[in-house]
Amino acid sequence: MSANKAELPVLRIALLGAGVVGSEVARLLKDNEEDFAARVGAKFELVGVAVRDAKKDRAGIPANLITTDAEKLLDDNIDVVIELMGGIEPAKYLILRALKNGSSIVTANKALLAKYGAEIFAAAEANDADVYYEAAVAGAIPLLRPLRESLVGDKVRRILGIVNGTTNFILTKMDEEGSDYTEVLKEAQALGYAETDPTADVEGHDAAAKAAILASLAFHTRVTIDDVYCEGISKVTAADIKAAKDMGFVVKLLAVAELSDDEKGVVVRVHPAMVPKSHPLASVRLSFNAVFVEADAAGQVMFYGRGAGGAPTASAVLGDLVAVSRNKVSGRRGPGESVYAELAPLPISAAKTRYSINLKVADQPGVLATIANTFAKHDVSIQVVRQDGHGDAAFLLVRTHLATDKALSQTLAELKSLSAVSEVVGVMRVEGSAN
Ligand SMILES: NC(=O)c1ccc[n+]([C@@H]2O[C@H](COP(=O)([O-])OP(=O)(O)OC[C@H]3O[C@@H](n4cnc5c(N)ncnc54)[C@H](OP(=O)(O)O)[C@@H]3O)[C@@H](O)[C@H]2O)c1
Structure with missing residues (x-):
């Protein structure tokens, strides 16, 4: 100076x-x-x-x-x-x-x-x-400073965010226009919302880096991108979006960071998820970003705005x-890194969420009971079941209560082996739902 x-x-x-x-x-x-x-x-x-x-x-x-x-x-x-x-x-x-x-x-x-x-x-x-x-x-969006300074006197439990504008643009278009992923990706590239090589955005890597940074700050621990479970949107189909829509949900690519029940670990994940239309994140359209923070004393706080652009x-x-x-x-310094909590980064199998599962089922008596028993056997409790179609095109849409990723994976493995189930057509996590 x-x-x-x-x-x-x-x-x-x-x-x-x-x-x-x-x-x-x-x-x-x-x-x-x-x-x-x-x-x-x-x-x-x-x-x-x-x-x-x-x-x-x-x-x-x-x-x-x-x-x-x-x-x-x-x-x-x-x-x-x-x-x-x-x-x-x-x-x-x-x-x-x-x-x-x-x-x-x-x-x-x-x-x-x-x-x-x-x-x-x-x-x-x-x-x-x-x-x-x-x-x-x-x-x-002012987000890191509020986490580091304004919410530093509180205990953050959970962060749920839309932190990638490219994927939110694509999913919004798919939802509102019924278009296919590939078609919308091309449009996003033409408009400059997606790169020529869109991998970092559409496969969730960009959101995973942001999730790691957010989790580190919110939970006063060190989380790196290698600790983040990451699944992008390139496999989300127009049919997945329509099925979600028919049930009153919107599909979003979410970054989720959660403190475990025993407060000793943190699960950080990025994946497509169904969000109820009534949730504030559901109305975040096109390339906008929004992050929902849940803290013990503050309750729910949401940050919203433009997530990118020069x-x-x-x-x-x-x-x-x-x-x-x-x-x-x-002659001062701002606060340095705060990682005193030293929480364990937990694998996706420890994540707890709700699921929506679309099963193509055989047209035979007792199918529903067999399937319900399989869920019960793995301690996955069913919230809603809906049957669509009949004969060779009979589908069961099952939505669960909270379950661990591990329990759900075991349930799916067994469902796939049943003669009553011809195909597990789709599985999507459900976030932001109160029941
Ligand atoms: N773009 C956004 O909306 C956005 C949003 C949030 C965060 N960010 C972050 O902001 C940063 C910059 O992004 P951007 O979109 O502005 O990138 P960009 O348009 O690709 O610009 C990168 C700049 O860095 C220069 N550069 C690259 N490698 C260099 C090297 N080896 N030596 C010297 N100069 C080098 C480039 O020089 P030339 O001009 O000569 O090529 C260019 O001027 C990234 O970390 C990005 O993740 C971007």
Whole structure:
């Protein structure tokens, strides 16, 4: 930090990446220069912007700031590094280097934090620096700071969220237009809501990284992406969505993190789930995100807004920039990683939820009783059964009360071996249902 003519100290800022988010951060930094100075009590000086290709046109960013030498930029007495390159390397190496230099970090890199958060937070601690990452989960929605600060006096039991806009866009279109997954994916790609390679979104990996970050913060424990059970939406069919709809449910890709009953473990999972139409998450449409937090004293709290996009994500990045800069100005650090609870990450078999099972059944007497007995044998209690069709096209739709994933898997294995069941057509978890 150095003082300038106007008596305000100057904070030297380095930006790594000037893509979708980075370019918006650079623009807003310039547009709101004076407000930032007044809010922080220091002037921001953007010292350099590291990119891969120096020849690309970067509207709004002075050409003399562009560099392909990120290391040299980091070593130039930087107060705050904003990392918006994404991916694991070189982002990890550069962040660790910047921390070693004593710079604080603002990042939106969920993939990196969900895998190597421990190493990065330890380096921040060792170098008395901040690492802020509000933009890494749910874009513009203030969520991590409320979890870290506003709800820190409470006990969070459960988090249920729609944290990936691409999959929510696809599922909304499938629900509202009756379209097929492949058809809607193509539309999402044409509109820029899905990448050319959509794997990270549609297979749930992006949501799993966010779930790990949310669970770590909410439960004061370390959860990495490797601890998260992950199932995407690529196998969800138009028929699954219609069956859910007929029963008053909407299919959503949910990130769920739950404290176990004995409070010694946490199950974190990402998968498609049926949500009752009356639940607030059911009305979260298209690319919007929403996260529902259940805490002992607060009860249920919901956060809603834009989960991605250049400007919305830049809003969260700049909020963090102001926060770490205020810390710099006052010579403090924000709260570091809180992992004292050391909960065990539990496997999916320990998860407890409700299920909806669609069975194609044989047209013979006693079928219902045989099937009901199989559920009972594994301690899975049935809430509703509905029969559709008859003869060769007879289906039973069974919805259960709470059961463990393990009990359900055992039930399904036995159902598949019964002559009464010709096929287990579909199985989907049911979340947000009160009974
Ligand atoms: N996009 C969103 O809506 C969104 C939302 C929330 C969080 N995020 C997170 O924000 C971060 C940035 O995302 P984005 O969408 O802005 O990415 P992006 O559009 O792909 O931009 C990445 C930027 O980083 C630069 N870069 C990549 N590798 C580099 C390297 N090895 N050396 C130097 N520069 C390099 C690229 O340079 P070139 O321009 O020369 O290629 C580009 O400017 C990611 O961690 C992402 O997960 C994004």
